[in-house]
Amino acid sequence: MQALSVTPFKEKGNSIIMKEYKEIRNHLIAMLEELNLRLTRITNDVRHVDAPLEKDFSEQATQNENNEVMDYLGNSARTEIEMIKQAIAKIDSGQYGICQQCGEPISKNRLIAMPYADMCIKCAGKAER
Numbered sequence: 008m009q010a011l012s013v014t015p016f017k018e019k020g021n022s023i024i025m026k027e028y029k030e031i032r033n034h035l036i037a038m039l040e041e042l043n044l045r046l047t048r049i050t051n052d053v054r055h056v057d058a059p060l061e062k063d064f065s066e067q068a069t070q071n072e073n074n075e076v077m078d079y080l081g082n083s084a085r086t087e088i089e090m091i092k093q094a095i096a097k098i099d100s101g102q103y104g105i106c107q108q109c110g111e112p113i114s115k116n117r118l119i120a121m122p123y124a125d126m127c128i129k130c131a132g133k134a135e136r
């Protein structure tokens with residue numbers, strides 16, 4: 008069988024998906040911008056751009072504890088940013104809304120509630136157990 012070099016149907020399909028998920032895509036981009044802002048703020052806090060490190064030992068200990076929390080927040084923000092970027096890439100390539108486990112479509116309600124979900128509710132439930 009000869010492979011076709013032009014795939015108009017697939018492209019058409021993708022554009023329909025794009026239109027269907029346009030709102031979710033916009034929402035994801037807004038989330039991404041907010042997370043980037045938050046991450047910048049966290050990074051500035053850790054680097055003590057605004058507040059110099061306290062010299063007093065007990066206060067310094069508190070400061071270090073705060074840094075650990077900030078590190079954690081920074082890491083979770085970075086993870087979230089990666090998930091959002093992947094979701095946007097999936098929308099653009101027409102792969103969005105497909106469960107990574109079973110290949111079934113993820114319900115739109117779930118995608119609206121959790122735009123970067125990559126598993127359907129059934130598989131996500133199983134994964135949690």
Ligand SMILES: [Zn+2]
Nearest residue numbers: 106109127130
């Ligand atoms: Zn599934």
